[in-house]
Amino acid sequence: MKKRRLWIVSVATVGLLACAGSAAVASPDYELAFWTMNEAPGARTMRDVTGHGFDGRIGDDVAVGVRSGGRIAYGFERLEPDTPPARPGHLVIVPDDSRLDPGSxxxxxxxxxxxxxxxxxxxxxxxxxxxxxxxxxxxxxGRVQCWFRGSATSLLVTAPKPINDGAWHTVRCERTHDGVTLLIDGRVVAERAGWTGPIANAWPIAIGGKTDCDQVDVGCDYFAGDIDYIAVDVDDPGW
Incomplete structure (x- = not known):
């Protein structure tokens, strides 16, 4: 069963980070969107189980109902980088909604x-x-990177070790006024201090690659692997 509360970061960890002058670990505790990705094979709608209505469209090339170790996931096949044609069916798309923007x-x-x-x-x-x-x-x-680009600056953090070992891993990226923090399997692995400024655009959320690409002038950067769930948490829903 997929848990809807993803992480518990210890007070001791937060204290150590504060003493080191690093970006503080965020504690956004309002679940804005949660996609369990456990629909049955053949489904073409990704359901947001929070009830907020952020359902997504599952591309025809995405495998739904992939089973492994008691988990149900979406599967994304390997596509050769920068090799035409573009494959929009490889993506899951959640339509643009201003509530999904990080904002401030x-x-x-x-x-x-x-x-x-x-x-x-x-x-x-x-x-x-x-x-x-x-x-x-x-x-x-094979190393996870988390990147936020706001009105003030861009902050990029990179995991020190790859995770492309075929095993399941949890990944979490947090943006606060203090900086950006990356956690893998519940441990802080990278962080960078600073404030990106607000982020709000008119683009959809894309899972599995880029939406605006042609594999010639702009690579689509298609992800290959399985995803079990995705959740978005915020400190204030704004409504």
Whole structure:
């Protein structure tokens, strides 16, 4: 059974980070969106179980109902990087909604995934130069990267070790006014202090790669592997 509360970070850990002058670990505790990704094979709607209505469209090339170790997940096949044609059916798309933008809130994205590959964009809202900023999680060289680009600056954090070992791993990226923090399997592995500024764009949330790409001039950076769930937490829902 997939738990809807993803992490408990110890007070001791937070204290150590504060003493080191690092970015503080966020505590966004309002679940804005939660996609369990446990629909039956053939389903083409990804349900948001929070009741907030952030349902997504599952592309025709996404495998639904993948079973492993008691888990049910979505499967994303390996596609050769920068090799046409683009495959929009490889993506899961959640339509744009201003409530899904980080804005100025503490904002966290958590998930469980597994992969044996070493590239691809896992989830994003917006792309590198879009107006209003953007965020994404990607996995170059098998190492998770978390990137938030706001009105003030961009902050990128990179895991020190790869996780493309085919095993299930939990990943969480948090953006606060103090900085960006990356956790893998419940442990802080990378962080960077600073404030990105607000982030709000008119783009959908894309899972599995980019939406605006052609595999010629712009690579689609398709993710390869399985994703068990994705959740978005904030400190204040804003409504």
């Amino acid at each position: 809130r503490d904002y966290a994205i958590g998930m469980r995934l597994r992969t044996r590959d070493h590239f691809g964009n896992i989830i994003q809202k917006g792309q590198a130069t879009v107006r209003g900023g953007s965020f994404k999680l990607q996995i170059p060289n």
